Amino acid sequence: MHPISRSFIYFSIFLSFAIFSQSQEFIFPNQEQEDRFYLLTNEIRCPKCTSGSIASSNAPIAEDLKRKVYEQIIDGKTDLEIKNFITDRYGEFADYRPSFESWNILLWIGPGIFMLIFGFLFFREQK
Amino acid sequence: MIAELANFLLIASLSTFFGSFLLGIYARKVESSRIILRSLFSNANLLLLLSFGLFVYLAAVDDFSVSYIASHSNSSLPLFYKISSIWSAHEGSMFLWITLLASWSLLFIRRQDFAEVFSIDMTTILSLILLLFTAFLIFTSNPLERILPLSPIDGADINPILQDPGLAIHPPMLYMGYVGFVIPFIAALANLTSESNHLWEKSVKSWTLAAWAFLTAGIGLGSAWAYYELGWGGYWFWDPVENIALLPWLCGTALVHAMAVSSKTSNFKTWVNFLAILVFILSLFGAFIVRSGIIDSVHTFANDPTRGLYLLGLISIISIFSFTLFAVRGAEFQKKIIILGSKESFISFNNILLMTAIFSVFLGVLYPLIYEATNGSKISVGPPFYNSIFAPMVLIAGLFIGSSLNAQWQRSMRLSSFLQPLLGVMVVLLLAGILHYFLNISFSILELMSFIAGTFILISYILKHLMTEFGKRIINTGSLIAHIGFGVLLIGIALNSNLSFQETVALVPNNPKITNKNIIVLNEISEADGPNFSSIIAEVEINPGPNAVLLRPEKRKYVTRGQVTSETDIHSSLIKDVYVNLGELNDQNQWVIRLQSNYFISFIWVGIVLMLTGILLFLRRVISATK
Amino acid sequence: MQLSKILAITLLGVFFIFLGKLILDDKTPSSNITGKPFPQFQQLTLDGNSISHEYFIGKKAIVNVWASWCITCLVEHPFLSERASEISIIGINYKDDKSDAVNWLNKNGNFFSTNIHDPIGNLAIDLGVTGAPESFLVIDGKIVSHVIGELNQKKWEENFAPYL
Structure with a gap:
């Protein structure tokens, strides 16, 4: 089932993330890598947001982490290696899937x- | 002056509720005072409704001397949004919640026969609940406070994200569901206090069904709003607030099913009391815990811990009282053996599954709190956990729903009755095999669980229909449609998860880009002005040719707050939605465009609408049966 | 015990967990980076010299993540400037334009021993940084303490002073 974000009532806190600071283009050589990118970015929690994954956030740190995930997928890293990269730096908190x-x-x-x-x-x- | 009048009416209603609470205790013994109790209670509610009416009027005429209206509304807003701005923050939504509670109770109590102690007790309990919450409103979150003498000329504007008709009606819908569960709650409490073996389920069944219908509609609307407005292509997020809105729905579902058993057999008498109490406590949680700042959520907007503490204290008092009452008095009812394979055994499984679902959501919400307290570090429990836990439960639920069609009350199923579900399983597996080998769809294990459950439900109903003599009703229509809706929903979720994908491209006008699966052209970029925003509109063409899809995603900048929102454009069809989002202009002068192909979303909405239709049909049947 | 009683007691327990959380709530986020060696890197300073993690070996220093676009950084600037006489402060210029950063330093005063230029924030990510400002205490190549947000007297005494 899709882990993509969604929500009922968005109030003031949401505003700070709704303002698009930057949007990046991630071009993948194949669909398999692109699918993995969306799965991973949906499972990594935005470390500076109240709630939500980096896929659902446009906060600068979320954009940076998306870029990191993108670079590592292109480098041929496995999902586990990428997750470990994130949790080594931002703690278990950044992983929506508890070990x-x-x-x-x-x-x-x-x-x-x-x-x-x-x-x-x-x-x-x-x- | 009107604000003062409204405030006065509110305080008057508070004192009248206090009066009606005291009189309620007195009227248990003294029958002559019951007629006064009825009018006192009705008047307390009317005073509250009148006060809310004045508040709506104040919002409609832009009285910015009222602090709440000044900070959440604006004179440039259309009337509709001026009114919906009332429930855009804590104080106003609290007022709305209490008003809905009062109207719902008024309607219910009017139909009660005050000759019975049972009705008196219900009125007393209702008065107490309304008293507590009205006091909370007046003393900690009064929406009628004024800023005098320096009142602002114009308001601060409503968050543009809330300027959407779907969202404007979503909170009242949800609240109607939440407050509606007060009826089974007070009935259960009155039943536990009055010692009479009152058949309360029958008299409140229709009210419970109505509340459940509102909640289903409220959650469905919220989901649809998120899908069409937020621009992320998702419909369910497992955000703590969604989880907490799901809890009363799960419990309400268990309650409605359990009521079927308790009104048909002598089983479940104690159990129904418990569910009736739990469902309202969870509703209180759903309506208020969100705003207390206890759980991390994007929805937390009134982050005031003291107020949260009061609310939690209030809910704790209500829960401690009712659960203690239940623990002391709840076990005195007779019980009977549940025969395996009977209808009530299937409903028992339903209730066990739903309670497990409630437990799992609670566990997911509480575990990070416990973890932090013991380990000192933070952990997140998110969608992967809930999906992995819910999928197997959905599979079991689907298998039970499909197999239960031949079951009867208090009687075991005949061996031959298993023939049809067995046939169903075979058809489902065949179907999954065909999808896998011929259409090259390979489900993940979780998707497969949801898909099997959904198709098994549908096929069981079809098979049952084919194997029953023509013209003979197999099951009541409401229940039939609701369960089919659930099946369609599960199939939609599984296929959506399996097939959907997204692509991000950066484009300059009239320069087509060929991605893995689509050809995307940006035809033009234009600018336009709306009533309180200016916008940039892109025209995007997907797969030019006879089957081209033309979409116009938009970016809006709101004048008052300077906030930028992205208006997604969606092309929907039965099988696939194409969903386009306009991003920023990047430093190479290209527009970033995100394209999502979402499959079978329509199945999800159709499923929810069918469930709702089923509930309403069943409600009609229950109402006509009690007349 | 009866099922009804078990359930009632469990549910009341849940309330107390929530209540406890509300009363004992402290919002300071924990850091995952303290106790670990300073991440390996090889980058340029704002002056154009090369710098690596070996710089920190045998040294005691505050590492401060800042940027010219960051308002809170300007707020904590005077406090850091006072501390610069006691301990060496190394800046990480985070996601910033080099000339903006140099202008900012000329205007507001430069007490940094050196400034590592981190234009896309790669070093900052290795340090678990979520935004500017953030500060670290590094002793002999090891990260001892981490402060998120404005560094002031109170946070200094709580997080850094005990190790100095």
């Missing part, structure tokens, strides 16, 4: 555990 490590495992499997326990209690409760 499947240590405490984060609880986040990822939490819903499954909840469903099993709740389902068990639900059917037992009503008996």
Whole structure:
């Protein structure tokens, strides 16, 4: 499913990002790289914005990071290498996909555990 | 003077609500006072409505001595936007929320028979809720405050992003949904306090359905607005605020389904009380937590922590009271075994899934807060998490919806009833195979889950229809259409995610550019002036020839604030939307243009409209059955 | 315990988390770069000399990210100027035009030991910078502390003074 941004009611905070500071052109030799670019920029959180990915922001830092992602895709870096490049500099905060490590495992499997326990209690409760 | 009058009416309504709350407690015992309670409660609501009416009037006649109007409206705005500026910030939307709550309660209480203690209790609880929120409005966020004697000559203008008819009606729609859930809430509380085994679900079912319909429409409108206006080509963002609006919808969905069980069988009596309480608490959350600054969101615009603290305190008091009441009194109802394969067992699965969905959204919102408190560093939980969690749940939901068609109340399914869902699964897999091998569509695992769920729902309904004798109704029409709508929505989401792509090009006029999939020509750039903005309009032609698509994206600069917005132009067809966005002129004198090809977006809107139609048809049926 | 009670208690717990967050909220963003060695680079200074990360070896310095278009940088300029007598301050001229930067320094005073010219912000990204101004304390080639936004007496005492 598309991780592209969207929103209900945009108020004042949005303004600062709505002003287009610069728009860059990213030309890719093939569609596969272009698709990867949009997937990655949608998963990287804009470090200076209140909320939203770098794909959905025109803040200067978001534009710079998009350029970095673009350059690294052209250089043939893998998605993992690009993500690591970003998180090394801006922390886990910049990655919208929490890693499947240590405490984060609880986040990822939490819903499954909840469903099993709740389902068990639900059917037992009503008996 | 009018502002003072409105303020006076507001304070009068506050004291009347206080009176009606006290009288409500008294009227439980003393029957003769019930007639006064009814008129006191109605008058309190009318005073509030009148006060809001005056506020609307003040906004319409540009009374900029009222501080709120001065900072959110402007004399150059059309009347429609002068009025919608009322809900463009905290104080006004709070006022709107309370007014809608008051109107909804007024309509509901008028139909109640005051001979019953149950009705008295509902009125008392409603009075208390309205009392608390009106007090909050008056003391912490009064929209009627004036700037005197130095009132400004003109207002500060409304954010141009909000100058859109879709967005102007979206918040009231959403609020109607939120406040509507107050009815099942007070009914559940009254039921828990009055000890009577009152069949409250029946009397509030239509109200719950109406609230659910408003919320569905509100969320759908918000989604469509974002898609057509924001210019990012997306329709759902998993932004914290969207998540929090989704919670009451998920819970409302669980409640409506659970009500079907509790009104048909003796099961779910306790459970329905819980859902009715939860749905309103989540609605309060949805309406107010957004503005408190607790969660990072682009929607946070009244970032005032003290006010947030009051609101959260208020919501906490309401939740602590109602959940404690539930924990103490909720378990006294009789229970019965749920037979696997029966209709109520399928609805149990529905409720388990929806509760898991609510839990997952909460987990996603809360985890970063907990993580920060324990590890000291920040983490983000975003769309990848929600998509990965929701896709499997949607798959399970789809399989259950499709298989449940032959189920009956309190009876297990016959083995032969599984024949049809089995056939359905085979058809779906065949279809996915055809798409993969012949049309070269390779779904990701998440997309595949959504696609299978959607097609399985559709095929099950078609098969069921074919296998039933002609003319025999298989299921009530409302439910049929709503579930088909859900199926269409899921197919739309899967195909949209799989097929859509975007391209960015820099162009000089009349110099075609050939990209991987399109030929794009910038025909001309022109300038024009609107009522309160000036704009640059580009004419873009895509794939010149007999099937050419001509689009005119626009860039607007608003006079008052100097803000620049990008007006996307969209060419829609059933299968594909072409979406063009005009960027800046770059340093090589080329215009940057972003082109998106969005597939099957229409399926998403059709799905939502079908769901809404289904809910409304079902609502009509419920209303005519209770008459 | 009954399901209803478990659910009621869990939900109340959720409220307290929100309440706690609201009360204990501090908005200072954490930095991911402190404790790491200064990133490797090879760039030109505003004077046109070559400079690399080896410059920081064996030195104690403040690295300040600034630009002529940045208003807050002008605000913190007098404070930095006072500190320049105690510690060497190295500027990173961030996403700026060289002549604008030189004019700005001539006009407002130049206390920087040297200024690294970072016209497209590549070095700044390696430092996890999100905008100007930002300041780092570098001791012997290692980043010890990071301040985002205006550097003033309070932030100096909280973030830099303990290491000096």
